[in-house]
Every structure is written in C-alpha cells, then in structure tokens.
Amino acid sequence: MCGIIGYIGQREAEPILVEGLRRLEYRGYDSAGLATLTGAQLHLRKRAGRLANLMMLLHDRPAPGCVGISHTRWATHGPASDRNAHPHVAGDGTVAVVHNGVIENYAALKRQLQADGVAFASDTDTEVIAWLIAQRFQGDLADAVRQVLPLLKGTYGLAVVSSRQPDVLIGARLGSPLVVGIGQDEYFLASDPAALLGSTRKVVYLQDRQLCVLRGDRWQVLDAAAGKSAANSADVDPPQPPIHQIEWAPGDTDKGDFEHHMLKEIYEQPEALENAMRGRLADADASAHFGGLNLNARQLRRAERFVFTACGTSWHAALVGEYLFEELARIPVEVEYASEFRYRNAPMDRNTIVLAITQSGETADTLAALRESQRKGHHTLALCNVVGSTIAREADGGVYLHAGPEVGVASTKAFSNQVCVLAMLALYLGRMRHLSSIQGLQMLKELRALPHAVRRALECHEAVRCVAEKYQSVGNMLYLGRQYLFPAALEGALKLKEISYIHAEGYPAAEMKHGPIALVDERTPSVFLINNGGVVDKVLSNLEEIKARGGPVIAIAAEGDEELAQQLHDRADDVIFVPQVPEYLQPIVSVIPLQLLAYHIALARGCDVDKPRNLAKSVTVE
Numbered sequence: 001m002c003g004i005i006g007y008i009g010q011r012e013a014e015p016i017l018v019e020g021l022r023r024l025e026y027r028g029y030d031s032a033g034l035a036t037l038t039g040a041q042l043h044l045r046k047r048a049g050r051l052a053n054l055m056m057l058l059h060d061r062p063a064p065g066c067v068g069i070s071h072t073r074w075a076t077h078g079p080a081s082d083r084n085a086h087p088h089v090a091g092d093g094t095v096a097v098v099h100n101g102v103i104e105n106y107a108a109l110k111r112q113l114q115a116d117g118v119a120f121a122s123d124t125d126t127e128v129i130a131w132l133i134a135q136r137f138q139g140d141l142a143d144a145v146r147q148v149l150p151l152l153k154g155t156y157g158l159a160v161v162s163s164r165q166p167d168v169l170i171g172a173r174l175g176s177p178l179v180v181g182i183g184q185d186e187y188f189l190a191s192d193p194a195a196l197l198g199s200t201r202k203v204v205y206l207q208d209r210q211l212c213v214l215r216g217d218r219w220q221v222l223d224a225a226a227g228k229s230a231a232n233s234a235d236v237d238p239p240q241p242p243i244h245q246i247e248w249a250p251g252d253t254d255k256g257d258f259e260h261h262m263l264k265e266i267y268e269q270p271e272a273l274e275n276a277m278r279g280r281l282a283d284a285d286a287s288a289h290f291g292g293l294n295l296n297a298r299q300l301r302r303a304e305r306f307v308f309t310a311c312g313t314s315w316h317a318a319l320v321g322e323y324l325f326e327e328l329a330r331i332p333v334e335v336e337y338a339s340e341f342r343y344r345n346a347p348m349d350r351n352t353i354v355l356a357i358t359q360s361g362e363t364a365d366t367l368a369a370l371r372e373s374q375r376k377g378h379h380t381l382a383l384c385n386v387v388g389s390t391i392a393r394e395a396d397g398g399v400y401l402h403a404g405p406e407v408g409v410a411s412t413k414a415f416s417n418q419v420c421v422l423a424m425l426a427l428y429l430g431r432m433r434h435l436s437s438i439q440g441l442q443m444l445k446e447l448r449a450l451p452h453a454v455r456r457a458l459e460c461h462e463a464v465r466c467v468a469e470k471y472q473s474v475g476n477m478l479y480l481g482r483q484y485l486f487p488a489a490l491e492g493a494l495k496l497k498e499i500s501y502i503h504a505e506g507y508p509a510a511e512m513k514h515g516p517i518a519l520v521d522e523r524t525p526s527v528f529l530i531n532n533g534g535v536v537d538k539v540l541s542n543l544e545e546i547k548a549r550g551g552p553v554i555a556i557a558a559e560g561d562e563e564l565a566q567q568l569h570d571r572a573d574d575v576i577f578v579p580q581v582p583e584y585l586q587p588i589v590s591v592i593p594l595q596l597l598a599y600h601i602a603l604a605r606g607c608d609v610d611k612p613r614n615l616a617k618s619v620t621v622e
Contacts, residue, residue: 002029002086002100003072004178005195006159008169008214009186013068014058020188020195021051021070023253025611029072030080035087035096035161036065042093042163046085066216067166069159069189071098077106078123088127090118091134095141095162099126100191101155101176109151125154133160141165142213142222145172149211149224155364159189169214172224173206177362177390180204180212180219182243187214193246193388194253194405201246205388244388253405260609262408262499266595267458270451272413273588275402276420277447286440287431288424294397295353295379301432303353306331309338309369310357313411313494314383317418318357319487320587324422327584328443329429338365342372356382356398359406359414361389370395383421385414399425408610410498412595415491416454416588423447423584446582450589453579457592460576464593467554467574468600471525477502478516478546479594480509481529482539488587489529492594499612500602509542520551527597528572529590530557533583536564543571554597556590 005020007013017034032054033046043063047053051072071086078084087096103109106125113131114120120127132151137144141162149156155175161168171178171189181188181196181203189212190196193203204221206212211224221241258264280288293300306325308318315337322333336346338356342365354373358366361384370380370391382391382398385406392398401417427435427443435443471477477496481489490506497504507516509528520526526546530539546553555572557564558580568575576593602609 002074002191003195004069004098004100004157004159004189004191006069006098006161006169006171006189006214007186008067008167008216009183010066010216011186013065014063016188016199017068017070018051018055018058019198020190021054021072023195023197024072024192025051029074031073031075031082031085032071033073033085033087034063034068034070035089036063036068037161037163037166038065039166040163042089042096042161044087044089044093044096046082046087048080048082048085067161067169069096069098069161069169076102077125084122084124086124086126088122088124088130090127090130091137094164095130095134095137095160097126097130097133098159099129100157101174103128103152103156104154105152106154129156129158137162137164139165141168142170142211145170146211146222146224149174149209157191167215171206171212171214173210174208175364175367178206178212179388180206180214180221182219185217187219189214193386194407197246197253203244203246203388204241205244205390205393247387253407260408260599262410262412262599262609265406265408265412266592266599268404269413269416269592270455270458272403272417273420273451273454275404276417277424278402280424281444281447283441283444285431286437286444288428290399290425290428292397292399293381295381297432299379300353300429302351303331304349304351305353306333307341307348307352307354307373308333308335308357309341309354309366309373310335311338311363311365313415313491314357314359314363314366314418316487316491316494317415317422319490320419320484321355321357321422321426323484324426324584325429328423328426328435329432330434331429336369338363338369342368348376348378350377352378354378354380356380356391356395357418358382358391359385359401359403359411359418361386361391363391367391367394383418385417409612409615410495410598410609415591419588420447420450446585450581450585453581453585453589454592457578457589460578460593461596463576464596465600467576468597469604470574471552471554472601472604474502474523474525476519476524477504478512478519478524478526479504479506479529480512480526480539480542481506481590482509482531482535483533484583484586485529485531485590488591488594489527491587491591492527492529492598495595495598496601498615499598499609500605500607501613502601509539512542513545517545517549520546520549522550522552525552525554525573527554527556527594530555530564530568531583531586532558532561532580540567540571547571556593558586558589
C-alpha cells in the first residue's frame with residue numbers, strides 16, 4: 001500500500017526520493033510528499049493526487065539537502081488532501097515522520113496530546129506519532145523513537161528525521177515492511193526493495209520490533225525495546241544481520257515497449273513460467289524438487305491435510321491448488337481466506353500443514369494467519385514471489401515463484417506462477433504417495449510444454465480486443481466455469497472489477513441457475529470457460545440456459561475439437577480459442593484471454609490500468 005523511501009548520504013536527496021516514489025507508484029496511493037534537511041532547516045513539500053502534482057511543486061519550490069524522507073499515502077485516516085499527506089511534522093516543525101500501517105489507539109493518544117495543548121494540523125494517526133516523538137526528544141532521536149514505540153498499538157513502518165539532529169535517519173518496523181539499502185557512504189530506507197533499484201542492490205530486511213539508525217558513514221540495527229545493537233557500527237563490531245542481494249535489475253520494473261505494466265506482465269508469463277520450473281523438474285525420479293521446503297519426506301508423508309490461506313488473486317490460485325492436491329496427491333485441502341482464518345478457531349489435526357500463498361510476502365492478513373498457525377504448532381510453508389519478504393522469512397519453508405517483479409496492481413504472471421508451482425508441488429507429493437513414474441514423466445512433459453502453450457494463447461490478443469470493444473459499455477458480466485476452470489472464472493471476474501470498475505461475478509457454471517441467472521438479460525454478457533474434460537456437455541447445457549434468456553455469450557475453449565468448435569460457433573456470440581493442454585493446466589492457459597479482456601475493456605473506458613482507484617498492490621494493513 002503506502003510507500004516509504006528515505007536517504008542519507010552525500011548526494012542531493014530530492015531526486016533520489018522522487019525516483020524512489022516513482023518506483024513505488026504501483027503500490028497504490030492518493031497523495032505524495034517529502035521532507036529534506038539542510039542543517040537546522042526542514043523543508044516540507046506535499047500534495048494530494050499523483051506524484052506529478054508533487055513534482056510540479058518541487059519544480060517551483062525545490063527541497064535541498066542530503067537527508068530526507070518521502071511517502072506515497074493510501075488513505076486510512078482522513079480524506080486524500082494536502083493536509084493529510086505525509087510527512088507530518090511536530091515540535092515547531094523540527095520532527096518529520098512518514099508512516100505505513102494503522103495506529104489503533106491513536107484517538108486516545110490524540111486526546112492526551114490535545115490535553116497537553118497540542119493543536120493538530122491533520123486527521124491522520126501519523127501526526128500523533130510525530131508529536132509523541134517531539135515531546136520525548138532530548139537530543140537523541142533514536143532514543144525518542146524507542147520511547148514512543150511501546151505506546152503504539154497497531155502496525156507501523158516509520159521513517160523519522162529531525163532538524164535538531166540532522167545527521168541521522170531513523171526507521172522502525174512492526175507488521176509493516178522496511179528494508180535498509182546499503183550503498184557506498186550512503187544509505188537508504190524503503191518499504192519495498194523495488195524503490196531501491198538503480199541505487200543499490202544490497203539490502204537488510206528489518207524484523208518486527210527492530211529499529212535502524214542510519215548516518216552518512218554507518219548503519220545500525222537495534223532491538224527497539226532493549227537498544228542492543230545487531231549490526232555494523234563504527235564503535236562496536238557485533239554480528240551483522242544478513243545482507244541480501246536484490247535479484248531484479250532496474251529495467252525489470254520498466255514498461256519497455258509496452259503501453260502499460262499490466263500488458264508487459266501478461267506477455268512475460270511464458271518466461272516467468274520457465275523461470276518457475278527451471279531446475280525443479282527431474283526426469284531421474286519423474287518428480288519435482290524444491291530446495292527450500294525444509295520439511296523432510298517423512299513429515300510430508302505424514303501430512304493428513306493441507307490448509308491453504310491467501311487473499312485476492314492468491315486465493316483463486318489456492319482454489320486451483322485444492323483441485324491439484326486432491327486429484328494428484330490424494331491429500332484433503334481446505335482453502336481459507338486469510339482475513340477470516342486468522343480469527344477463526346477452526347479445529348485442525350496436528351498433521352495439518354498450512355500453506356500461505358502470496359505475491360508480495362507482506363500481505364497483513366496472510367502473515368497473521370501464518371503466525372497464528374505457528375503459535376498452534378503447525379508446520380507452515382509459503383509460496384511467495386519476493387525474496388526476503390516477511391512471510392518468506394517466517395514460514396518454516398517454502399517455494400519462490402520466480403515470476404520477477406510485478407508492478408501492475410492487477411496480478412497476472414504471479415497467478416500463473418502460483419498455479420504452476422502448486423502443480424509441481426502436487427506432483428512432488430503425488431510421487432511420494434501414489435503416482436506412478438509413468439504418470440510423473442507424463443506430467444513433466446506437460447509442464448515443460450506449458451510456456452509454449454501460453455505463448456500461443458497470447459495470439460488471441462487481437463480477437464480479444466475486438467470483443468472488448470463490443471462490450472466496453474456494459475454494467476455487469478458473469479464468468480462461468482466448472483472444476484479447474486471455476487477458480488479461473490473467479491479470477492477473470494476479479495480482473496474486470498479491479499481495473500475497469502464493471503461489476504462482475506465468477507460462479508461455477510452449474511450454480512448459475514441458483515441465483516445469478518436472475519441477472520441475465522441482453523445487456524449482461526456471460527463469459528463461459530469450456531473444459532475439455534468430462535463435463536463439457538454440462539457446460540454447454542448451462543450456456544444454452546443463458547442464450548435462452550437473451551444473454552450474450554463469450555466462449556473461451558480449447559482448439560482442436562472440430563465438433564465442439566462448431567457447436568460454439570452456433571451458440572455463442574463470440575468464441576476465443578486457446579491451445580489444448582491437460583485439464584489441470586487449463587486455468588493458466590484460459591486466464592490469458594480473461595486478463596487481456598479486462599485490460600482492453602479498461603483501456604476503452606479510459607481507466608488507469610496499472611493504478612486502479614482505491615487499490616494497492618500489497619495490502620499491508622488489515
């Protein structure tokens with residue numbers, strides 16, 4: 001959600017901060033601002049709206065200095081306005097704070113401060129933090145921050161500077177990610193490693209309840225409660241926290257020759273799938289192998305149930321994973337919304353493994369569900385795209401997606417890679433239990449052919465564009481599929497809602513007549529995902545029910561079946577064909593035209609494809 005970037009070094013901070021914010025625009029925001037220091041002078045610049053508004057202000061009123069913090073805000077307390085934009089200042093303008101997260105007890109703290117005579121200039125919870133720090137500042141900014149942190153109930157990622165100690169930048173974290181970037185006599189602070197691309201690729205991930213102190217010539221990571229050093233400094237030489245290398249290159253987050261990040265990422269899916277499978281498929285034992293599971297074969301064989309927990313698009317991938325695990329590995333699976341699972345007291349056998357599925361590795365609800373599972377003694381695994389993210393570090397083991405950076409808010413290649421990795425995990429577990437080597441070798445062949453099938457699926461682009469132009473003005477759409485394609489229908493509907501603002505519902509095709517068919521009329525198109533498995537005739541019957549009520553039908557089906565193709569041309573208004581793949585891989589191929597359909601409808605409606613309203617890429621608050 002909100003983005004943080006801070007800098008301390010020998011260079012002018014303003015262009016570094018602005019570039020960092022530009023790299024964080026994909027996270028979703030409604031205002032932007034920065035504060036820099038020149039000696040005892042604090043320069044504050046902030047504006048509601050897009051980063052371009054702040055840049056216009058900076059053109060007229062530059063913010064000099066080699067120390068600074070900046071922020072893109074996604075509103076939680078108070079509307080999007082100049083006064084509510086970060087940074088927030090206190091103590092006669094001497095302390096500036098930017099903050100990701102939510103302070104749940106801010107109202108009580110605010111009343112106490114108002115009783116002390118503090119006059120607030122914003123509606124935010126963040127300004128409370130700034131005033132608390134200013135009240136306790138006695139010459140050591142790190143000590144003032146450390147005194148305030150125990151007073152805060154909720155989540156925070158903080159960056160703090162003060163004109164009363166202009167040679168230091170403080171960061172603190174609890175439940176909201178922060179990373180320290182290490183340069184040559186310069187240091188960075190960011191909520192996302194992507195903000196640091198082009199500046200440094202060496203990073204240290206802060207843990208919860210840690211505090212960092214950055215100066216021009218050194219950095220420290222401290223225990224926020226005890227103040228014990230856990231890092232490098234000029235005076236002591238304790239063990240350093242691990243320094244990680246960012247895998248992505250600066251160009252990976254650029255649009256290249258594409259108009260939007262989302263379209264680029266749709267087209268990156270074949271390569272992303274190849275990266276997900278590279279080095280993991282083994283002909284020798286007709287299975288898949290993963291280096292980071294950290295659970296031995298005995299523990300995995302003893303597993304009697306898996307619980308998949310996720311949010312949004314990852315939840316849809318989890319639903320596909322349920323079909324995969326139960327069919328291929330014969331293991332019962334329960335799929336839970338992380339936001340609900342964390343508050344349920346669901347009965348779970350001791351031989352249950354919890355698998356958290358996430359793109360960012362920072363989703364607040366998924367992280368909380370994982371931690372709750374660990375507290376109850378369950379083994380936890382994670383499917384994650386971001387190396388070094390909180391969920392990746394805290395799970396007992398897991399698998400990286402290797403999809404590369406995903407900048408568009410509407411997830412595309414992460415979904416495909418999640419489904420692919422779940423298929424490989426199902427193969428791995430199936431070979432442990434009951435799948436024969438012949439079946440395993442056949443799956444390896446089918447998985448290796450998948451990237452080529454996705455490349456061919458992308459050839460439907462122009463046909464989908466024509467369909468999108470036809471239906472761009474509708475107010476509702478239905479997405480219908482069965483078995484493996486039911487979760488793909490949910491994902492297609494979500495994509496349309498996210499970026500075009502058209503109401504859409506995904507449903508199992510057979511359930512459509514238990515309610516949603518009431519929505520069908522000549523202005524409500526239905527997108528049918530046609531299985532090439534045993535229920536194809538049932539889906540065609542459901543399609544007929546829509547046509548009988550005057551509803552337009554868009555059919556997505558596998559090529560190669562001439563009889564089916566003829567039936568669809570006779571019954572559907574529009575037909576998009578994708579390559580033939582095994583039923584368990586159909587969601588990956590069939591979702592391609594759904595992603596393109598959402599993209600082109602949004603484009604035709606003049607929507608901001610990469611940064612849809614009210615949404616954020618990584619949801620780090622509850």
